[in-house]
Amino acid sequence: MNGSDHIRWSEDLAAYMLGALEPGEAAEFERHLEGCERCRGEMRWFEPAVQTLPESVERQKPPRSLRENLMAEVRADVRPAKKPSPQWSWRPAMAFAAMVLVVAAVAGYEIGKGGGGDEGASTVVSRSHGITVKMVREGDGGTLRLTGVHQLPPEKVLEAWVRREGKVEPVPALFVPDREGRASTQIEDMSGVDTVMVTEEPQGGSEEPTSPPVVTMSVPQ
Amino acid sequence: MAVRREKAERLADEELMPLVGRKDPEAFEVLYDRHGGVAFSLAYRIVGDRAAAEEVTQEAFISVWRSGARFDAARGSVRSWLLSVVRNRAIDFLRSKAGKAPKLDFDDDSALEQRPAAERTEEEALRRETAGEIRGALGKLPGEQSKVIELAYFGGFSHSEIAEILSLPMGTVKGRMRLGLEKIRGELAEGLA
Numbered sequence: 212m213n214g215s216d217h218i219r220w221s222e223d224l225a226a227y228m229l230g231a232l233e234p235g236e237a238a239e240f241e242r243h244l245e246g247c248e249r250c251r252g253e254m255r256w257f258e259p260a261v262q263t264l265p266e267s268v269e270r271q272k273p274p275r276s277l278r279e280n281l282m283a284e285v286r287a288d289v290r291p292a293k294k295p296s297p298q299w300s301w302r303p304a305m306a307f308a309a310m311v312l313v314v315a316a317v318a319g320y321e322i323g324k325g326g327g328g329d330e331g332a333s334t335v336v337s338r339s340h341g342i343t344v345k346m347v348r349e350g351d352g353g354t355l356r357l358t359g360v361h362q363l364p365p366e367k368v369l370e371a372w373v374r375r376e377g378k379v380e381p382v383p384a385l386f387v388p389d390r391e392g393r394a395s396t397q398i399e400d401m402s403g404v405d406t407v408m409v410t411e412e413p414q415g416g417s418e419e420p421t422s423p424p425v426v427t428m429s430v431p432q
Numbered sequence: 433m434a435v436r437r438e439k440a441e442r443l444a445d446e447e448l449m450p451l452v453g454r455k456d457p458e459a460f461e462v463l464y465d466r467h468g469g470v471a472f473s474l475a476y477r478i479v480g481d482r483a484a485a486e487e488v489t490q491e492a493f494i495s496v497w498r499s500g501a502r503f504d505a506a507r508g509s510v511r512s513w514l515l516s517v518v519r520n521r522a523i524d525f526l527r528s529k530a531g532k533a534p535k536l537d538f539d540d541d542s543a544l545e546q547r548p549a550a551e552r553t554e555e556e557a558l559r560r561e562t563a564g565e566i567r568g569a570l571g572k573l574p575g576e577q578s579k580v581i582e583l584a585y586f587g588g589f590s591h592s593e594i595a596e597i598l599s600l601p602m603g604t605v606k607g608r609m610r611l612g613l614e615k616i617r618g619e620l621a622e623g624l625a
Contacts (some may be wrong), residue, residue, distance in 0.1 A: 222603070222606050222610070223606065224610065224613075225606065225609040225610035225613045226584070226591045226605075226606050226609050229584040229585050229592065229607065229609055229613075230519075230523070230584065230585065230611070231452065231584035231589065231590050231591045232590065232591065233590050244515045250500065256615050256617065257517075257614075257617060258508070259617065259620050260517075260613045260614075260616040260617040260620060261613065262508075262512045262582070263568065263570075263586075263616055263620065264585050264586075264618075265470065265474045265515040265518075266470065267570055268470075268474050268476075268477040269473065269477070270469060270470070270473045271469075271472055271476045271482075271485070272469070273486070273489065274442055274486055275474035276486070277468070277472065277486045277489060278464065278465075280490060281464060281466055281493055281494070282457065282460075282461060282464075282503065283515060284490075284494060285460055285461075285494075285497055286457055288455065288497070288498075289457055290454050305473065317571045335587065345450070358489050363624050368455070370598075380606060383457075384451075384454050384455065384456045385454055385455040386455075387453065388455035396454060396460075397456075400434065400596070
């Protein structure tokens with residue numbers, strides 16, 4: 212990268228940061244940016260100035276309806292409308308679940324207190340199908356942590372399920388694995404839960420499992 | 433159940449984002465409560481109308497909710513990322529509105545058709561520019577610099593459109609943008625000193 216080349220592009224830097232380059236120009240500038248440390252340095256220096264712009268606007272009080280409508284849409288996304296009969300079971304997935312339970316039983320569980328950054332919390336670990344499952348109990352709730360999960364197609368998410376007194380309930384917080392195959396979700400109420408299961412479900416989750424479980428874990432009482 | 437509201441409130445924005453990515457409404461609600469005000473204000477500053485600003489802000493936050501995992505902490509704070517999403521939505525809104533109904537600004541439709549594009553754009557630019565008062569760091573800049581920054585950032589105009597609107601060479605427009613940002617940056621550095 213010679214000096215005159217940098218100066219030429221440097222003239223476009225402010226316009227780029229203000230979103231004022233045409234799309235083709237912006238793409239060309241970004242290609243230059245990848246190889247020009249000086250431009251990247253200048254960008255870092257200018258960044259706070261650009262960030263000041265949205266902060267400098269006169270504050271307006273948002274209408275209450277904005278928050279209400281937004282959260283209504285968000286909650287509708289998380290949980291589709293309930294079906295009339297709440298007495299469903301995870302029968303469609305039970306056969307596979309039973310098989311996985313056997314695998315889990317063979318693999319065995321490690322149960323302990325604390326350690327691994329979860330000091331004071333009780334943990335249960337099991338392994339099945341190449342996935343390590345760790346349940347960290349904290350107070351009434353718990354965190355389910357999976358490692359070794361394969362990447363999901365974009366239209367799929369992971370959904371956890373708990374069985375309590377023979378009834379299966381979905382866990383509202385859907386989750387996806389990161390690039391390293393790690394995934395976790397919070398289970399707020401673990402009281403009376405004897406089994407935790409995870410399935411792949413369509414975006415937005417399901418009211419009952421629609422696929423065989425990728426993980427099934429018995430939870431000691 | 434998702435993380436409790438009180439727990440979510442204790443988390444930093446960067447810690448909330450993975451939860452939002454996992455579709456946790458409580459985490460998302462906290463994110464909105466922290467940044468919804470400035471987001472709405474920015475949308476209002478750009479579109480100049482409360483109902484439109486509400487629509488833009490809601491769309492922006494919903495897009496964040498549905499693509500929360502796309503936030504990259506290495507590229508800046510959650511707040512600046514959120515505000516850039518809001519700005520982009522607001523500018524898109526302005527452009528689509530200008531594309532669909534520019535005739536509303538004029539009484540004579542046939543006259544509009546005969547007017548050069550630059551003139552129509554100037555009318556629109558003036559409307560956008562007067563939508564709000566220049567404040568803060570921008571207000572301390574010389575008018576010629578704040579004007580090009582305003583038109584670019586809040587108006588969504590490209591440097592070539594601004595050059596046309598202000599009848600200036602493109603190089604001058606880019607130069608003023610750079611000078612303006614340098615001055616704002618200098619002010620910030622002095623404030624920190």
